[in-house]
Structure formats: C-alpha cells, structure tokens
Amino acid sequence: MKIIIDGKVCIAQKGEMLLQIAKRNNIFIPTLCHSEALPGPGSCRLCVVEIEDGGRKSIVASCIYPVRREIKVFTDSEKIKAIRKDLLMLLYARTPEDETINNLRKEYGVPDKIRFSGDKEEHCILCGLCVKACEEMGSNSISTIMRGVTKKVSTPYDEPSSSCIGCGSCAYVCPTDAIEMIERDGIRTIWNKDFELVKCEKCGKAFATKDQLEYNRKKLSENHLDVYCETCKRVITGEKLRDIYQP
Amino acid sequence: MNNTVYVCCGTGCLASNSMEVYKELKRFIEMYNVNAEVKTLIKATGCNGLCEKGPLVKIEPHNICYSKVKPEDAEEIVLKTLIESELIERLLIYDTIKKKRVISHKDTDFYKYQQKIALRNIGEIDPANINDYVERGGYLALEKILTEMTPEEVIAEIERSGLRGRGGGGFPTGLKWKQCDLIENFPKYVICNGDEGDPGAFMDRSIMEGDPNTIIEGMTICAYAIKSNTGFIYIRDEYSLALKNMRLAIKQAKERGFLGGNIMGSSFDFDIEIVRGGGAFVCGESTALMQSIEGNVGEPRAKYIHSVERGLWDKPTILNNVETWANIPKIIMKGSDWFNTIGTDNSKGTKVFSLVGKVKNTGLVEIPMGMTLRDLVFKVGGGTIGDKRFKAVQTGGPSGGCIPESLLDSPVDFDSLKKAGSMMGSGGIIVMDERTCMVDVARYYLNFLSEESCGKCVACREGIKRMLEILTDICNGNGTESDLDLLESLCHTVESASLCGLGKTAPNPVLTTLKYFRDEYLAHINEKRCPAGVCKNLTSFEIDKQKCTGCGVCAKNCPTSAITGEIKKPHIIDTSLCIKCGNCYDVCRFDAVKIAKGVSV
Ligand SMILES: Cc1cc2nc3c(=O)[nH]c(=O)nc-3n(C[C@H](O)[C@H](O)[C@H](O)COP(=O)(O)O)c2cc1C
Ligand code: SF4
Numbered sequence: 151m152k153i154i155i156d157g158k159v160c161i162a163q164k165g166e167m168l169l170q171i172a173k174r175n176n177i178f179i180p181t182l183c184h185s186e187a188l189p190g191p192g193s194c195r196l197c198v199v200e201i202e203d204g205g206r207k208s209i210v211a212s213c214i215y216p217v218r219r220e221i222k223v224f225t226d227s228e229k230i231k232a233i234r235k236d237l238l239m240l241l242y243a244r245t246p247e248d249e250t251i252n253n254l255r256k257e258y259g260v261p262d263k264i265r266f267s268g269d270k271e272e273h274c275i276l277c278g279l280c281v282k283a284c285e286e287m288g289s290n291s292i293s294t295i296m297r298g299v300t301k302k303v304s305t306p307y308d309e310p311s312s313s314c315i316g317c318g319s320c321a322y323v324c325p326t327d328a329i330e331m332i333e334r335d336g337i338r339t340i341w342n343k344d345f346e347l348v349k350c351e352k353c354g355k356a357f358a359t360k361d362q363l364e365y366n367r368k369k370l371s372e373n374h375l376d377v378y379c380e381t382c383k384r385v386i387t388g389e390k391l392r393d394i395y396q397p
Numbered sequence: 398m399n400n401t402v403y404v405c406c407g408t409g410c411l412a413s414n415s416m417e418v419y420k421e422l423k424r425f426i427e428m429y430n431v432n433a434e435v436k437t438l439i440k441a442t443g444c445n446g447l448c449e450k451g452p453l454v455k456i457e458p459h460n461i462c463y464s465k466v467k468p469e470d471a472e473e474i475v476l477k478t479l480i481e482s483e484l485i486e487r488l489l490i491y492d493t494i495k496k497k498r499v500i501s502h503k504d505t506d507f508y509k510y511q512q513k514i515a516l517r518n519i520g521e522i523d524p525a526n527i528n529d530y531v532e533r534g535g536y537l538a539l540e541k542i543l544t545e546m547t548p549e550e551v552i553a554e555i556e557r558s559g560l561r562g563r564g565g566g567g568f569p570t571g572l573k574w575k576q577c578d579l580i581e582n583f584p585k586y587v588i589c590n591g592d593e594g595d596p597g598a599f600m601d602r603s604i605m606e607g608d609p610n611t612i613i614e615g616m617t618i619c620a621y622a623i624k625s626n627t628g629f630i631y632i633r634d635e636y637s638l639a640l641k642n643m644r645l646a647i648k649q650a651k652e653r654g655f656l657g658g659n660i661m662g663s664s665f666d667f668d669i670e671i672v673r674g675g676g677a678f679v680c681g682e683s684t685a686l687m688q689s690i691e692g693n694v695g696e697p698r699a700k701y702i703h704s705v706e707r708g709l710w711d712k713p714t715i716l717n718n719v720e721t722w723a724n725i726p727k728i729i730m731k732g733s734d735w736f737n738t739i740g741t742d743n744s745k746g747t748k749v750f751s752l753v754g755k756v757k758n759t760g761l762v763e764i765p766m767g768m769t770l771r772d773l774v775f776k777v778g779g780g781t782i783g784d785k786r787f788k789a790v791q792t793g794g795p796s797g798g799c800i801p802e803s804l805l806d807s808p809v810d811f812d813s814l815k816k817a818g819s820m821m822g823s824g825g826i827i828v829m830d831e832r833t834c835m836v837d838v839a840r841y842y843l844n845f846l847s848e849e850s851c852g853k854c855v856a857c858r859e860g861i862k863r864m865l866e867i868l869t870d871i872c873n874g875n876g877t878e879s880d881l882d883l884l885e886s887l888c889h890t891v892e893s894a895s896l897c898g899l900g901k902t903a904p905n906p907v908l909t910t911l912k913y914f915r916d917e918y919l920a921h922i923n924e925k926r927c928p929a930g931v932c933k934n935l936t937s938f939e940i941d942k943q944k945c946t947g948c949g950v951c952a953k954n955c956p957t958s959a960i961t962g963e964i965k966k967p968h969i970i971d972t973s974l975c976i977k978c979g980n981c982y983d984v985c986r987f988d989a990v991k992i993a994k995g996v997s998v
Binding site: 214229293 | 861
C-alpha cells in the first residue's frame with residue numbers, strides 16, 4: 151500500500167502506525183511519549199499530523215494511528231505547527247526548568263516569557279511511560295493516581311513500595327529525566343527506597359540492584375544466575391559462539 | 398368502576414416524601430374500606446417528569462393528577478375524590494401559561510407538546526412488576542423478531558428508522574449494528590451505557606428506574622441481530638434505585654423466559670450482567686467505560702479502530718445509550734415508516750431532555766426533534782422564572798455550548814445544535830436569564846472538566862487548566878484583551894489535539910460564550926464590570942433614589958443587614974457590609990436596585 155507523506159510516496163503495511171512509516175522514510179515528527187519498546191500511550195500529542203482520507207481532513211496522533219487506506223499526510227502544516235507550539239507552551243508552563251521541554255519549545259518558537267507560570271521543580275509531563283515500563287517489568291509498583299489536573303505518578307499511598315525492585319526502568323524511559331535516581335556508596339535510591347547495588351563479576355561496574363537480580367532469578371526459576379552487566383554478557387556470549395564455530 | 402391510584406416513586410418524588418404519601422393512601426383506602434364500592438389499587442411508579450411539582454398522585458381512569466401531595470392530604474383524597482368523586486382544587490397543578498389549575502397533568506402545556514416514545518411507560522407502570530410492562534405490549538417486539546424477522550431484517554429496520562444514538566454523538570444506530578455484524582469475530586458484546594455523568598441530568602436514570610424492561614428488550618433485540626450472547630449494563634453507583642429495579646427486572650425477565658437460555662422457546666441465548674461504575678464523568682465515554690468493565694482505570698483510548706470491530710476485551714462490541722435502547726422495541730413494533738414521520742430530515746424521533754435552570758417548569762421532557770428551542774423554553778418550560786429577560790440556553794452537558802436569544806428559533810436536532818456551536822449531548826437543557834454571567838458560566842464548566850478529565854493527554858489536561866486560569870482571572874477583574882486571543886488559540890488546540898470526546902468538546906462553553914457574548918467578556922476586561930452582577934470583584938449594588946419607594950423588601954431580604962432606610966423613604970446599601978448576593982436586585986419590584994461596577998474597598 152502507498153501513502154503520501156508531505157508529498158513523498160511511502161510504502162506502508164496495512165495496520166502499521168503512521169509514525170513508524172514516517173520514521174522509516176526519514177520524515178521527522180517530534181515525540182515525547184513514544185518508545186519503540188512500550189508503544190501506545192498517545193498522551194503527549196506532539197506527534198499530531200493532518201491526514202486527508204477520501205477528501206476528509208482530520209488531525210490524528212501519528213504514534214497510534216494505524217494506516218488502513220491510501221491517505222495523504224501533512225506532518226508540518228501551519229495548523230500542525232500552531233498546535234505543537236501551543237502544546238509546547240503548555241508543557242513549558244508545567245515544567246518551566248526542564249531542559250528537554252525548553253529545547254523543544256525554542257525550536258517551535260515559544261517565547262521565554264509566557265502568560266502562565268509553573269513549579270520550577272516539576273519535570274514530569276505525565277506521559278505514562280514509566281508506569282508502562284514498570285507494568286512490563288511485572289512489578290507494578292507505580293501508577294498514575296487521581297485524574298484531571300491533580301493527576302500524578304506515585305507509589306501506593308506515596309510510601310516506599312514493597313514490590314519495587316529498584317530496577318530503574320521507569321527512570322530510563324522517562325523522556326524528561328523527571329524520576330530521581332541517586333547512586334552513592336553502593337546504594338541506589340529511587341521512589342524513597344534504598345537498594346543495594348551489585349557489581350558485575352567481570353568488569354566490576356555496579357549495574358543492578360540485589361532485589362532486581364533476585365527477582366529475575368525467581369522469574370526464570372533458576373537456582374543461580376551469573377552476575378554480569380549487559381555489556382559483559384554480550385561479550386561473553388560472543389566469545390562462547392566464537393569458541394563453538396571458530397575453535 | 399375500578400379506580401387506580403398511582404403514586405410517583407421516582408427519585409425526585411421519593412426525595413419529597415412520596416413513599417409516606419403512598420403508605421398513607423394505602424392506610425386510608427383500607428381504613429375506609431374503599432374496596433367495598435370502588436376497587437382501588439395503589440402502584441408505585443417511575444418518574445412522571447414534572448419533578449418540581451412532586452410528589453404526584455394520579456387517579457385513573459378519571460385522569461386526575463394531584464401535585465405536591467403531602468401525607469396529610471391522603472385522607473382527604475380518599476374521602477373526597479375516591480368516595481365522593483370530587484376534585485380537590487388546591488392539589489391540582491397550576492398551569493403557568495393558562496394561569497389556572499388543570500385537572501389532568503396532561504392538560505398542562507408542559508405535557509401537551511411532548512410526545513413519549515422512550516418514556517412511554519414511565520409513570521404508567523410499576524417498574525417492579527414485569528406484568529405491567531407486558532400488559533402494555535412489552536416483549537412483543539422481541540417475540541416479533543424471534544418469530545418473523547431475520548437478524549439482517551432487524552438491522553435493516555433500525556437503519557431505515559434513522560435512529561441516532563441518544564448518548565451524545567448521535568451516531569446512526571442501525572449503521573453501528575451493521576458494521577458490527579459484518580465483522581466475523583466472536584464472541585460479540587452488547588453494552589448499555591447508563592453512566593450518565595452530566596451533572597443535573599437524570600433522563601437515563603428515570604428510564605432505568607421506571608421502565609427497566611424496555612432496556613432489556615432493546616438490548617436483546619440487538620443481541621439477536623448481531624449474534625451476541627452476553628450483555629452488560631453499566632450503571633453508576635449512586636443510582637441505587639436504578640440498580641435495584643434493573644436487577645429485579647433482569648431476574649423477572651429470566652423467570653418469564655425473555656432473557657437467558659432459549660429465549661421464548663427459540664434457540665437464541667442472551668444474558669445480561671450489571672456492572673457498577675465508580676461515577677467518574679469520563680467513564681461514560683465508550684472506550685473508558687469498556688476499560689472500566691475490564692477492571693482497568695477508566696481512561697479512554699484512541700478510537701481509530703472502532704469498538705464495533707475491537708471493543709470490550711478487543712471483541713466486536715455494540716455500546717448504546719439507555720435512551721437509545723428504550724426506542725428500539727417501539728421502532729420494531731410500529732415500524733421504521735412510523736418513526737420516520739417524527740422529527741426532522743436528519744434527526745428522527747424524539748429526544749428526552751432534563752429541563753432545568755431559570756425556567757418555570759423543570760423536569761424531564763420528551764419532545765419531537767425539530768421543535769424550536771423557543772417552544773421548548775417558553776411553551777414546554779413556561780418561560781423564565783419571574784419573567785426575567787432570557788439570556789441563553791445551554792445544551793449538551795458540561796461540554797455543550799450556550800445558545801443566545803437570536804438563535805432560539807433553531808430547531809432542536811443534532812445538526813442544528815452543532816451548527817450553533819453546541820451539541821445534543823445526552824440532553825441537558827439549562828435556561829439562563831439576565832442574572833447569569835456568561836464568563837462565569839464558561840469558568841464553571843471548565844472547572845468541572847478540569848477535575849473530570851482523565852488527565853491522560855497534554856492538550857486536555859494542561860489546556861483546560863490554563864483556560865480555566867484565564868477565565869478565573871477575567872472573572873476576578875485581572876483579564877486583558879490579549880487573553881481572549883490566547884483563549885481562542887487554546888480552544889483550537891484542545892479541540893483538535895485531544896484524544897477523546899471530553900477534550901475535543903471541552904472548549905465549547907468557551908467558544909460559544911466568546912462568540913455570542915463577547916461584550917460581556919469585554920465589560921469584565923475593559924470596564925471591570927460584570928453586567929449580570931455575579932462576579933463579586935466586579936459588582937456592586939446601588940439603590941436608585943428616584944425609583945426607590947421605600948417599601949423595605951430589599952432590607953428584609955438582605956442576609957447581612959447592609960440595607961437601611963426609613964419606610965417610604967429611599968433606602969441605601971452599606972457597601973462595606975454588602976456580600977453582593979444580589980437578593981435586593983432580585984426582589985425589588987420597582988427596578989430601583991442597579992448593578993454597578995465593583996468598588997474597591
Ligand atoms: C466525556 C464523555 C462522557 C460521556 N458520557 C456518556 C454517558 O454518561 N452516557 C452515554 O450514554 N454516553 C456518554 N458518552 C457518549 C459515549 O461515548 C457513546 O458515544 C454513547 O454512549 C454511544 O451510545 P449511542 O450511540 O446510543 O448514543 C460520553 C462521551 C464522552 C466523550
Ligand atoms: S481528552 Fe481528556 S479525558 Fe480524553 S483521554 Fe485526553 S485527557 Fe483523558
């Protein structure tokens with residue numbers, strides 16, 4: 151199937167997300183809440199584009215819009231630029247000191263001084279990726295609570311969560327580095343809870359928490375797991391393969 | 398002749414003590430042994446719609462309707478009306494237009510212009526007794542489709558009727574069913590949306606309370622048409638009477654073989670389960686509602702793939718509103734041609750509204766589509782309270798729009814309301830008079846929406862929050878003209894970039910007031926004056942010495958004793974004591990109280 155994005159003919163699979171197709175064709179659409187590994191929040195709305203489907207125009211979020219017909223897409227029309235500018239102004243008002251948001255808002259021409267003010271300490275844009283990441287890990291320690299303007303991400307009752315394993319997945323996926331994760335003297339602190347860090351047996355880098363390794367061991371029902379960091383694991387696997395195939 | 402006494406026991410009447418009235422009537426009928434001559438039966442019925450005049454007691458077949466009946470009136474009703482066949486003048490309804498008391502509620506203008514389809518049984522039957530429903534032709538439509546019609550014929554009939562969804566969007570019901578039928582993926586589900594989150598709306602509640610079987614019958618007809626065996630009715634938790642009556646109706650329908658396995662001896666099975674909702678406004682949105690049934694947080698998802706294809710548990714699902722369901726059995730029985738004769742070209746049939754605000758007759762009304770807003774407000778509603786100057790009518794619930802006097806002659810139908818910048822919504826109609834501030838109205842709705850947005854997407858959550866901030870500033874006297882441009886820009890962004898219907902329609906109250914009542918915004922901004930005398934910082938009340946007759950009514954009604962003066966001499970208001978409630982303005986019969994600019998103290 152063929153679709154036309156900003157005048158360019160692009161090949162698309164039926165059901166494929168519009169953002170995906172644009173990316174493959176080197177057409178840039180800004181996003182904050184999109185992650186290949188955790189698709190679907192559709193919450194930041196920055197990736198909105200205009201589509202024309204059988205003469206009818208509408209505005210859709212490209213990250214979650216599955217293409218099913220031969221449509222025309224406009225990713226950077228005046229209308230879209232105006233919407234993105236407003237969205238970035240709203241995000242800037244919420245997180246005035248955030249670096250990612252500030253870079254983007256400058257790019258879209260949102261001035262320094264705006265009518266609204268916000269909390270200088272705030273960095274969270276409530277995209278929901280952290281909650282999805284935690285769900286994906288299977289520990290379900292954080293969630294969004296309340297609704298409307300009072301919505302926020304938190305652990306149950308704002309207490310240190312018993313199920314949190316300190317893996318930091320939430321912090322890694324956060325587009326604005328809003329989740330505080332501090333590592334000091336072999337201890338990682340996240341969501342008001344301290345975790346003992348474990349060192350890689352090969353390179354000595356502190357790479358995971360004890361709770362996290364324990365969790366993985368149980369999940370895989372193994373008695374023992376080698377304690378290697380991701381990089382070393384890759385190297386070791388490579389060496390094993392070499393030994394087998396190129397002795 | 399047999400007399401039947403009906404006592405309305407809808408939520409509105411129950412709140413004004415109708416259960417006591419019911420008990421007392423029963424006691425006196427037994428005490429005076431009315432049965433000896435006149436067989437009298439008392440029934441508890443659902444809502445008659447004229448809630449502000451409740452509790453209502455109807456006596457059939459004489460077609461007598463008493464209003465505002467108190468338990469103390471019961472003995473008199475039994476003695477005079479039931480035994481002596483005399484009317485009790487004092488209890489008859491006063492028709493505000495004819496300016497006289499009328500015997501039957503059906504003689505009032507409030508009822509005369511109405512046409513009941515969805516509400517056909519409400520107030521006429523005992524909802525707790527399925528026999529009452531069956532006696533009035535209930536479940537004949539189900540029998541008809543099971544014995545005479547194929548599923549395709551049922552869908553075609555609903556499609557031809559032109560019925561559009563009554564829950565908000567007005568999507569053609571038949572088309573929805575057809576799209577779902579075309580998908581070969583089973584099981585399929587049928588859902589009734591009884592969330593009714595609009596503040597002040599109670600049309601769906603009244604149907605669930607007063608005629609639960611019509612919903613069951615409607616849903617079962619659909620299930621047969623799209624080949625589904627499982628249905629859900631989603632009811633908000635606060636609706637305890639609706640939950641009770643719905644449960645009872647399901648139980649009775651199963652006992653009678655209208656629901657469950659082998660319905661009416663056919664090989665068709667369909668069962669319905671009730672799901673209780675936590676009551677968030679956004680949970681009425683179709684995809685959020687399905688999330689909620691699945692046990693997840695009620696947050697909407699994008700509808701690029703429709704629920705008819707992938708809905709509840711990713712299976713094809715038909716979701717319709719309570720009132721939509723209530724129309725189905727009647728359409729099947731009387732046919733699509735009949736239904737087509739009611740309403741306008743693109744909006745067939747009737748619509749139930751809850752008519753509230755500064756209007757004389759408030760309550761539930763069902764009118765044919767195409768009636769003008771003017772007739773709805775001034776004929777059915779009887780005009781504004783105290784005949785104050787009409788200002789606007791707000792339709793469509795919290796994210797509807799405000800329609801000004803100049804557009805009052807537009808017909809009430811899906812397309813005309815949309816064209817006016819508002820929407821049908823689920824059917825809330827709020828009448829506003831000169832004492833309503835339109836900036837304050839917009840602020841009020843945005844405040845509601847800012848709390849009720851699920852908060853998932855940036856456009857809706859942050860956009861509504863900042864629009865509310867601007868509106869609050871304007872109401873407090875801190876707005877600037879450039880704020881209006883910013884408001885408009887934000888409206889467009891929220892409207893086009895939000896994920897679900899809540900965000901997409903949230904700007905309506907702002908856009909319509911900006912369009913039709915811009916002068917009020919400008920008065921707040923440039924003159925620091927609230928023309929309606931509502932925004933406290935921008936209002937003060939003054940007494941015009943020339944006009945004041947010194948009657949003293951204002952002083953009597955002032956809660957802070959801020960008004961002083963000798964009888965028959967002009968009075969004055971002490972602004973340091975005045976809390977700007979406006980009572981004096983509302984009660985003065987000589988037009989002597991004036992709304993002025995705010996005074997800084
Ligand atoms: C924020 C929001 C709230 C809604 N609330 C309700 C509701 O309380 N009841 C209802 O029937 N429809 C409600 N709707 C509309 C539903 O999403 C859906 O369109 C409707 O129930 C479909 O039924 P219908 O075609 O019979 O109207 C709401 C929509 C939105 C966006
Ligand atoms: S538009 Fe509002 S209510 Fe709807 S999904 Fe977005 S934040 Fe939630």
